[in-house]
Amino acid sequence: MNKTDKMLVGERTFCVLLLAFSLVILYLAYQIAGFSSINSPGAFPLGVALVMIISAAKICVDLIGKARPDCNGWLDAMQQFRRQHFPKRTLIFAALAVAYLAAIQWISFYASTFCFLVLSIVYLRGGRIAGALLVAALLLLLIYLLFTLAFSVYLP
Amino acid sequence: MTETLSYLLMAWSDPQLLLLTALGTFAGIYIGAIPGLSVTMAVSILVSFTFSWEVNDALALIVGIFIGGVYGGSRSAILLNIPGAPSSVATAFDGYPLAQQGEAGRAIGLSTVMSVIGGLVGTLVLASAAPVIGDLALRFAPRDYFLVAAIGLLLVGSLAEGSLAKGIFAAALGAIIGLVGMDPVTAQGRFTLGQVELMGGIHYVVLMIGLFGVAEAFYQLHNLDTPPVRQKVDKIIPSLAMVLKFLPLSVRTSLIGVVVGVLPGVGGDIAALMAYDHAKRTVKNPTKPFGKGAYEGLVAPETANSAAVGGAYVPMLTLGMPGDAVTAVIIGALVIHGLNPGPMLMVENPHIFWFTVGNLALANIFLLVFGLMGIKLFAKFVEMPKAVLIPLILVLCVVGTYSINSSMTEVYWMLGFGLLGYLLKIFGFQMGPIILGAILGPLMDTSYRQAMSSVGDNPVELLRELVTSPLSLILTSAVVLILLGNTSLLKKLKCKCKAAMARG
Amino acid sequence: MLKALLTGAALGLSALTLALPAHADYPERSIQAVIPWGAGGATDNVMRSLTPYVEKELGGKFILNNRPGGTAVIGSTYVMQQRPDGYTILLGAENPQLYPVLKLATFDYSDFYPINIIGQNVVVIAAPADAPFSTMAELLAAAKANPDTLRMGTTGAGGLPSTVHAMINAVDELKVREVTFGGDGPGITALMGKHIDFMPLSLAAAKELVRTGKLKALAVLTTEEVPELPGVEPITKALPAISEYLPWGPFWGAFVRKDTPDDVKQKLVDAYAKAVANDEFQGFLKNFGAHSLNLTGAEAEAFLKRWQSVTTWSMYKAKAIDIAPDSVGIAKP
Numbered sequence: 001m002n003k004t005d006k007m008l009v010g011e012r013t014f015c016v017l018l019l020a021f022s023l024v025i026l027y028l029a030y031q032i033a034g035f036s037s038i039n040s041p042g043a044f045p046l047g048v049a050l051v052m053i054i055s056a057a058k059i060c061v062d063l064i065g066k067a068r069p070d071c072n073g074w075l076d077a078m079q080q081f082r083r084q085h086f087p088k089r090t091l092i093f094a095a096l097a098v099a100y101l102a103a104i105q106w107i108s109f110y111a112s113t114f115c116f117l118v119l120s121i122v123y124l125r126g127g128r129i130a131g132a133l134l135v136a137a138l139l140l141l142l143i144y145l146l147f148t149l150a151f152s153v154y155l156p
Numbered sequence: 157m158t159e160t161l162s163y164l165l166m167a168w169s170d171p172q173l174l175l176l177t178a179l180g181t182f183a184g185i186y187i188g189a190i191p192g193l194s195v196t197m198a199v200s201i202l203v204s205f206t207f208s209w210e211v212n213d214a215l216a217l218i219v220g221i222f223i224g225g226v227y228g229g230s231r232s233a234i235l236l237n238i239p240g241a242p243s244s245v246a247t248a249f250d251g252y253p254l255a256q257q258g259e260a261g262r263a264i265g266l267s268t269v270m271s272v273i274g275g276l277v278g279t280l281v282l283a284s285a286a287p288v289i290g291d292l293a294l295r296f297a298p299r300d301y302f303l304v305a306a307i308g309l310l311l312v313g314s315l316a317e318g319s320l321a322k323g324i325f326a327a328a329l330g331a332i333i334g335l336v337g338m339d340p341v342t343a344q345g346r347f348t349l350g351q352v353e354l355m356g357g358i359h360y361v362v363l364m365i366g367l368f369g370v371a372e373a374f375y376q377l378h379n380l381d382t383p384p385v386r387q388k389v390d391k392i393i394p395s396l397a398m399v400l401k402f403l404p405l406s407v408r409t410s411l412i413g414v415v416v417g418v419l420p421g422v423g424g425d426i427a428a429l430m431a432y433d434h435a436k437r438t439v440k441n442p443t444k445p446f447g448k449g450a451y452e453g454l455v456a457p458e459t460a461n462s463a464a465v466g467g468a469y470v471p472m473l474t475l476g477m478p479g480d481a482v483t484a485v486i487i488g489a490l491v492i493h494g495l496n497p498g499p500m501l502m503v504e505n506p507h508i509f510w511f512t513v514g515n516l517a518l519a520n521i522f523l524l525v526f527g528l529m530g531i532k533l534f535a536k537f538v539e540m541p542k543a544v545l546i547p548l549i550l551v552l553c554v555v556g557t558y559s560i561n562s563s564m565t566e567v568y569w570m571l572g573f574g575l576l577g578y579l580l581k582i583f584g585f586q587m588g589p590i591i592l593g594a595i596l597g598p599l600m601d602t603s604y605r606q607a608m609s610s611v612g613d614n615p616v617e618l619l620r621e622l623v624t625s626p627l628s629l630i631l632t633s634a635v636v637l638i639l640l641g642n643t644s645l646l647k648k649l650k651c652k653c654k655a656a657m658a659r660g
Numbered sequence: 661m662l663k664a665l666l667t668g669a670a671l672g673l674s675a676l677t678l679a680l681p682a683h684a685d686y687p688e689r690s691i692q693a694v695i696p697w698g699a700g701g702a703t704d705n706v707m708r709s710l711t712p713y714v715e716k717e718l719g720g721k722f723i724l725n726n727r728p729g730g731t732a733v734i735g736s737t738y739v740m741q742q743r744p745d746g747y748t749i750l751l752g753a754e755n756p757q758l759y760p761v762l763k764l765a766t767f768d769y770s771d772f773y774p775i776n777i778i779g780q781n782v783v784v785i786a787a788p789a790d791a792p793f794s795t796m797a798e799l800l801a802a803a804k805a806n807p808d809t810l811r812m813g814t815t816g817a818g819g820l821p822s823t824v825h826a827m828i829n830a831v832d833e834l835k836v837r838e839v840t841f842g843g844d845g846p847g848i849t850a851l852m853g854k855h856i857d858f859m860p861l862s863l864a865a866a867k868e869l870v871r872t873g874k875l876k877a878l879a880v881l882t883t884e885e886v887p888e889l890p891g892v893e894p895i896t897k898a899l900p901a902i903s904e905y906l907p908w909g910p911f912w913g914a915f916v917r918k919d920t921p922d923d924v925k926q927k928l929v930d931a932y933a934k935a936v937a938n939d940e941f942q943g944f945l946k947n948f949g950a951h952s953l954n955l956t957g958a959e960a961e962a963f964l965k966r967w968q969s970v971t972t973w974s975m976y977k978a979k980a981i982d983i984a985p986d987s988v989g990i991a992k993p
Contacts, residue, residue, distance in 0.1 A: 014583050018325065025332055025347075032339075032346050038615060039608040041339035041346060044601040048331045055325035062321065085582050090377050094575075097550055101567060104554075113554075117547050124380060124543035135544055143555055146193075155555070156564060200699035204708045204724060294853035298839070338730040341840040343764055343817040352737055352765075356729020420849055421842070476868055477849050484700030484845065492709045494947055498868025561734075562725055602842065609839040610811050610855065 009069045010081040015060045022052040089124070096120050109155040114140055163510035166212070167518050173216045177515060180220020181522040187221065188228020189240045191365045192556020195225035196481040203489045211493040215508070216515055218489065222482055223519035226424060226461055227271040227527060234263045234454075235538050236549065238369040242360060243424035243461040245591050246432040248368070249315075250446065250453030257449055258385045261535040265392040266451060267458045268527030269399060270406055274459030275520040277410035278417070278466020282473075283513045287502075289467075290474035293418045295627055298606030299618065303631035304419065305600035308426050308592065310638045311433045315588040317447055323589045326580070330593025331600070333358055340602060353565040360594040362557050362566045363573050367587045369553040370574025373546045375581060380542050387535040393528060398451075405452060406459045409434060413460030417467020423480040424461035424468075425595055429588070431460030437641075466516060473509050475499055686746060686924050687720035693749045693914075696735025698728040701843065702781075702864055706912050707751040709944045710778065713935035718927065722749075731755050731818050733765050740767060744917035746924035749775070754910045757968040758818045760988040761981045768968065772915035773925055774960040776932035779950045780911040783824055783881035784866045784889065787858040788851060789873055796879035796898035799858060800834060807835040813847040813859030814838045820910055821847075822980065823971060824860040824881060827908070829978035831901035851875060862910060863888060863949040882906060888949055904993070905970050911953065913960070929956050969993045 026049035032042030071077040096119060103112035117136035122129055148155060167173040187193045198221050206214035229244030234251035247267065254263040281289070296304075309327060316323020336347045337357025348354040409431035416427035435446075435456035442450035468479030476498035478484035490497045495505060502509050557570040577587060611617040622628050693711065697703040704726065711722050727735035732755045742748035750772065759765040785796060793799045803810050814821040828834045839856050841847035844865040850856050852874055860881070867888060869875040879895040880886050883906050896903045914932055916925065935941065936954040945952050955963050970993050972985040986992065 008583060011583055014579065022325075028347055032344065037613065039605055039613045041342050041344050044604055045332065045335055045346060048328050048335070048597065052325060052328040052332070055321045055328065058321035059319070059325060062319065085578075087378075089380070090374060093377060093546075094374070097571060100550075101554070101564075101571060104567075105564060113551055117551060120547040120550075121544055124377075124546065125541065131544075135548070139548060139551060143551075146190075147555060147559060155558065196699060200704070200708075200726070204711060207708075207712050294849065297853065297855040298850065338733075340816045340842060343731060343762060352733070356727075356734035420846060471849070475849075475852070475874075477852075478700065478845055481698075481700070484698075486700075488700040488705045488708070491705050491948060492944065494944070496868050496947070499872040499874050500868065561727055561729075563727075602840070606839045606841070606850075609837050612808060612837050 007063060007066045007069050009071060009077055009084060011069075012060075012063055013077075015056070015063060019053070019056040019060055022049065022056045025049045025052060092123065093120060096123070104156055110140060110144070113143070160506070160510050163507045164514040166507070166511050167216055167515040173212060173515075174518070176213055176216040177220045177518050178522050178526075180217040180222075181224040181519050182220075182526050184221040184224020184226075185228040185231070185523075185526055188225035189231040190552060190556060191232060191238055191240050191369055192361065192553075192559050194241060194361070194560075195222055196485060197559070198225065199482055199489075200485045203485060203492065206489075207492065211490070211495065211508075212511060214489060214493065215486075215512065218486060219512065219515045220519045220522065222465055223275060223462070223516065223523055224526070226465055227268070227275075227458075227523055229461075230267045230271070230458055231264065231534065234267065235260055235534060236369075236545075237372045238549065238553075239364060241425075242364055242591060242595065243428050243464070244457070245364065245368075245425065245588060246428040246457035247454060247461075249432065249457075249588065250444075250448070250450045253444075253447070253449035254454070255387075255538055256385055258388050259449070260387050260538050261389045261392040261531050262394070263454060264531045264534060265528060266394045266398070267454050268524065269394055270402070270455045270458040271462040271527070272520045272524045273399075273403075273406050274410045274413055274462035275465060275523065276517065277407060277459070278414050278463035279513060279516040279520065280466075281411075281414045281463075282466040282469050282516070286470050286474050286509075289415070289418050290470050293420065293471050293479075294475075296419060297625070297628070298603045298610060299621060299625075300628055300631055301419075301421070301603035302600060302607050303622075303628065303635055304422060305596045305603060306635050307631065307638065308422075308430065308596045309600065310635065311429055311592060312589045313638070313641075314433045314436050315429070315592065316586055318584060322585050326585050326587075326589035327593035330363070330590035330595075331597025332593075333363055333590075334360060334594035334597035335601060341605060353563070356561075358569060358594075359560050359566065360591065361560055362570050363594050364591055365553050365557050366570040366573025367577035367590060369549055369556075370571060371577030371581055371587070373549045373553075374574065374578045376542055376546055380546075384539045384542065387538060389532045389535055392531050402451070402455045405435060405439065406455050408438075409456040409459045410463040413463030414467040416460070417464030418470045418479060420471055420477060420479055421599060424464035425591075427464040427467075428457035428461040429592060431456040462520075469512060469516070472497065473502060473512065476501060686927055687718060689747065690721040690723050691718075691747050691749060692742075693722045693724050693751050694735045694739050695724060695726050695751050696728060696732035696755075697726070697753065699726050702862065703751070703753045703912055706778065706945075706948070706950070710935060710941055713938045713941055714931050717931035717934045724751075731762075731764060731816070733759070736767070737765065739915070740771065740917065742917070744919040744921075746916055746920050746928060748916070749928070750915040751912070752915065753912050754967065755818060757964065758823075758971065758975075760990070761972045761975065761983050761985055762818050763983070764818065769913075769915060769964050771918060773918050773920060774964060775914040775916060775925070775928045775956070776936060777911055777913040777953045777955040777960045777963050778932075778936050779945050779952045779954075780907075780909040781950045782863040782886055782888075782909055783820065784861050784863050784870065784892070785824075785858060785878040785881070785895070786848075786851065786861050786866045786870065786875045787878055788854045789876050790854075791857060791876065793878065794876065795893060796895055799878055800832060800898060803834050803836055808837060810836045810858070811839050811856040812836040813851055813856040814840050815843055815847065816840050820862060821860040823975065826975040826978040826980035827881075827902060827905050827971075828899065829980070830905075830974040832899055848875075867949040881908060905974050908967070908970060909951075911963075911967070913964075932956075965991075966993065 029045035029049040033040035071080050100116035114136050118132045121132035187198050199218050229240030230247045233239040233244040233248035234255050237248050237252040239245045239248050251263050312323045312327045338355050339346050412431045413427040435452045439452045442452045444450045446453050468483045471477040471479045472483040487497045557567045622632050695704055695707050736756050739748050739750040756768045759768050793802050847859050851859050870877045877889050877892040880892050882894050883896050883903050884894055969990055972990050975981045
C-alpha cells in the first residue's frame with residue numbers, strides 16, 4: 001500500500017465491497033455444513049472466511065484518518081474512477097475481449113481470433129491494417145502449428 | 157560399477173538419445189514459456205506419441221521436456237510479468253522489474269545459469285541420496301503436510317509489499333478460490349453456486365493466467381503511448397565473479413528446492429516461493445531492493461524450481477510413487493512400456509535410475525546452451541509495440557486456459573479473474589499471495605481433515621502429536637518462529653535486549 | 661494464414677456434413693475421446709495403452725482429452741452434452757454407476773451405450789508390512805477389540821475403499837476412522853509411512869508394493885486366490901457372507917451417447933473388441949494386474965446393471981447411503 005495520506009478514488013467503496021464479499025463467503029461457508037463438527041467439509045472454509053473478514057475489516061479501519069480524495073460527491077467520484085482506470089480505450093478493449101470469447105463458440109476459434117487480433121491491433125494502433133493482418137496471420141499459424149498439430153489440443 | 161557408469165553415460169554417448177534430449181530441452185523451454193501449455197500436458201501427450209518407441213528414447217525426450225519446461229516458465233515471467241507456470245510466479249517478482257529497467261537480457265542470462273546450477277544440485281542429490289530422502293518423504297504424516305502448508309502460507313508476510321492485511325486478505329481469497337468444487341471427502345459441493353461446471357473446481361493455472369496475464373494486459377493499456385524500454389543486450393552471460401557471489405545462496409535455495417520437491421503433492425511452485433522468502437530473509441544487502449529487480453530475488457526461485465525436478469524423481473524412482481504431476485505421468489509411461497515402477501525398480505531395472513540421472517545432467521547442459529541462445533531476440537520481444545503485444549497476450553491467455561481442461565467456462569473465469577486482478581492491482585493488492593493461497597488452501601484443508609480423522613476428531617490429541625512427534629515438533633517450531641518473526645514481537649524483544657546491553 | 665483458412669473451411673464443412681444422416685465413412689475426422697480422470701492415473705494409463713490399437717482397427721485418429729474433476733462428473737457430463745454422432749467418446753471407470761445414489765448427477769451409464777467393458781481390477785486389502793494383523797479375520801478382531809481407533813485410508817465418497825468398506829459392513833462390522841486422500845497414490849504413501857493402518861486398494865496399485873514386501877495383503881476381494889498374489893487368502897475365508905456380492909471390482913469401459921447412429925456404434929464396437937483382444941494389450945492388462953473382460957452389447961449392459969445393483973444395495977444395507985436404490989430405479993440383485 002502506498003503510504004500516501006490521501007485515499008485513492010473509490011478505495012473506500014472497494015474496501016467496503018471486499019468486506020461485504022467476505023461476509024457472503026462466510027455465509028456460503030456456513031451453508032456447507034454449519035457448525036456440525038471440527039472435521040466437516042465446512043470447517044476449514046469457515047476459518048478462511050473469518051480470516052478474510054478480519055483482514056478486510058483491518059483494511060477498512062486503516063482507511064480511517066486518511067484524507068478524502070478531491071471529488072464532489074458520489075457521482076463525481078464514480079466519474080473520476082472511470083476516467084482514471086477505465087478510460088474509453090480500456091472499455092472498448094474489454095468489450096472486444098468479451099465479444100471475442102462469445103464469438104469463439106459461434107464462429108470457431110480460428111476465425112474469431114483472427115477478427116479479434118485485426119480489430120484490436122488496428123484500434124489500438126490507430127490504423128495500419130496491413131501490419132495487423134500480418135501479425136494476426138503469423139500468430140494463427142503459430143497457434144495452429146503448436147496447439148493443433150504438435151499438441152493435438154482440441155480448439156473449439 | 158562399470159555397469160553403473162555405462163548406464164550413466166548412456167544418454168551422452170548414443171547420438172539418438174543425445175538428439176532426443178536436446179530436442180526435448182529445446183521444445184520444453186518454449187512449452188514452459190507459454191502459460192497454459194504445461195509440462196504435465198506435454199509429457200502426457202508424449203506418452204501416447206512414444207508408445208511404440210524404445211523406453212529409453214521416450215524417457216530421454218521426457219526428461220528434456222521436463223527440465224526445459226520448468227525453466228521456460230521464467231522467460232515469460234521476466235519479459236511479460238506472466239509466469240509460464242506456477243513455479244515461475246516468484247521469478248516475476250524481481251525479473252519483470254529488471255526487464256522494465258532494460259535488463260531483460262541479463263535477467264534471462266542469470267536465470268539460465270542459476271536454473272542449471274539448481275538442476276545439477278537436484279540431480280546430484282538424486283544420485284547420491286535418493287533412498288535416504290525417499291524414506292524421509294514417507295515420514296511426513298498428514299499433520300506434517302498441514303504444517304508445511306502453514307509455513308507456506310506464512311510466506312504472505314514477506315510476499316505482501318506494504319500492508320500485511322491486504323496480503324492476508326489476498327491469500328484467504330486465493331484459498332477460497334482453491335476450495336471451490338467438490339469436497340474430496342463427502343463429494344459435497346463447496347462454493348459451487350449450484351453450477352455443474354464448478355464441481356470440478358477452478359484450476360489454479362486459470363487463476364494465474366487471469367491474475368497475471370489479463371490483468372497485466374489491461375494495466376499496460378495505460379502505457380500504450382510510452383515507448384518501450386530499450387533493452388541492453390551486452391553482458392548477457394553472467395560473469396564468473398557474479399556466479400560465485402551468488403553460489404552460497406543458490407546452493408541453499410537448491411537444497412530447499414530438492415527437499416520440497418521430494419514431498420508428494422508439494423512441488424516446484426511452493427519450493428520457488430519458499431526460496432524467494434529465504435533469500436529475502438537472509439540476504440541483507442541485495443543488489444537492488446527486493447521487488448525492484450534484486451538479482452537475489454531471481455536466483456532463489458530459479459534454482460529452487462529446477463532443483464525440485466531432481467527431488468520429484470526421488471519418490472518415483474525409489475518407491476514408484478509420484479513426486480508431482482509430471483512424475484505421475486512418467487510412472488504411467490513406465491507402466492505402458494511394461495516396466496513395474498515400484499520399490500524394486502532400482503533393483504530389477506537399475507539402468508532406469510542411472511540413465512535418468514545421467515540424462516538429467518545432460519539435459520541441464522543443453523539447457524545452458526539453448527537457454528543462452530537467442531536471448532537478444534527475446535529481449536527484443538519486450539520492445540514490440542504495446543498495441544500489438546497486448547492483443548497477442550490476450551489471445552495466448554485464451555488458448556492457454558482453454559487447453560488446460562478444454563473448457564470454455566474456464567476461459568470466462570480467466571477473463572473474470574483478469575478484471576478482479578486489475579481492480580486489486582489498482583488498490584495495491586499483490587497477486588503472489590492469491591496464487592499462494594489457491595495452491596496451499598486445498599492442501600491445508602485436506603491435510604487438516606486427514607490429521608483430524610487420524611486422531612478420531614480429537615483436537616487435544618492432535619495438539620499432543622504436533623509437539624511429541626520429532627518431525628512435527630521441528631515443523632511446529634518453524635511455524636511459531638516465523639509467526640513471531642512476522643509480528644513485531646520478536647523485533648521488540650530484540651530491541652529490549654539491545655537496549656539492556658547498551659545500558660549494562 | 662492459408663492453413664488457418666483451410667482449417668476454418670474444413671471445420672465449417674465438417675459441421676455441415678454433421679447435419680446429414682450418412683455415416684458410411686465414419687470416422688471422417690478425428691474423434692475426441694474424453695478421459696474423466698487425470699493424466700497418469702489408472703484409467704488414463706489403460707486408455708492411453710488401448711487407444712493406439714483402436715486407432716489401427718478403426719482407421720481414425722483419437723484426440724485424448726483429460727477432463728478430470730468431481731469423481732468423473734465433469735468429463736461424463738461433457739460427453740452427455742456433445743452431439744450423439746460418435747465423435748465424442750467417454751473412456752471412463754465405474755464411478756457414474758453410483759451417481760444416482762450419491763446424488764452427484766442425475767445420469768448413470770444407462771444413459772450411455774457401452775461400446776466395450778474393457779477390463780476389471782481385483783481389490784486387495786493392504787496394510788503396512790509390520791502391521792499387527794496379517795489376515796482379514798485378525799483385522800476384524802482388532803477393529804472389534806478397539807472400535808473406531810484403526811485408521812483406514814479412503815478416497816472419498818464413491819471411491820473404491822469406501823465402497824468395499826460398505827460391503828464389509830453390510831455383512832459384518834468394521835468400525836474405523838476414515839482418513840481421506842486425493843487418490844491411491846497419496847494413500848499408499850501414507851500407508852507405507854504407517855500414518856494409516858490399512859486401505860483397500862486395486863491390485864494394479866498395490867501389486868508391486870506387496871510383491872516387494874513394503875505392504876502386506878490381508879485379503880483379496882474374491883472367492884478364490886488370485887495368481888498374482890499367491891498365498892493371500894480370499895476375503896470369503898473371513899467373511900463367507902460377502903460372496904453374494906462377488907465377483908466385484910472397479911472396471912473400465914468405452915461409452916458413447918445412447919442415440920448415436922447404429923452403424924457408428926457397430927463400427928466402434930468391432931474396433932474396440934478387436935483392439936482389446938490384441939495380444940500386446942492383453943499383455944499390458946496382465947502386467948497391470950487387471951483382468952480382461954471385453955464385453956459388448958447385451959452382455960455389457962447386463963454387467964453394468966449387476967455391478968450397479970450389487971454395489972448400491974450393499975452400500976444401502978451398510979447405511980453408507982441414505983437413498984434406497986429402488987427409489988432411483990435400481991433393482992435388488
